[in-house]
Structure formats: structure tokens, C-alpha cells
Amino acid sequence: MGEAGLQGWRAKLADAVAAPVARRSGLSDEQVRAAIGALFLALSVLYVVNAVKQLAGAR
Secondary structure, three states, X not given: OHHHHXXXXXXXXXXXXXXXXXXXXXXXXXXXXHHHHHHHHXXXXXXHHHHHHHXXXXX
């Protein structure tokens, strides 16, 4: 699920860091990419939630 959101610069970032992080952490490349994707997904959700809160507060 997390890896599905990796497109554009986010995918390039995940590709660049997945192998080194996987070597150091004992996780697979795919697990690292999924974790990065999940992080970006969580940040996007927080952004939308905060925008909705601001919109609701402005009314």
C-alpha cells in the first residue's frame, strides 16, 4: 500500500535510499520503499486534515 504512492520525485528518493537503508537495517528494499511510501501518505493525510480544519475554522 505504501509503495503505491511513490511516483515522481518521491519514487526517485525511495529508489536512492532503499538499498543503503535496507543493508543497514536488515529489512528488504521493498519494505523500506513501503515505509517511505507510508510516511509520505501519512504526511499527505495530515496536510489535508489541517487544511480542512483551517477551512472549517474560517467559516
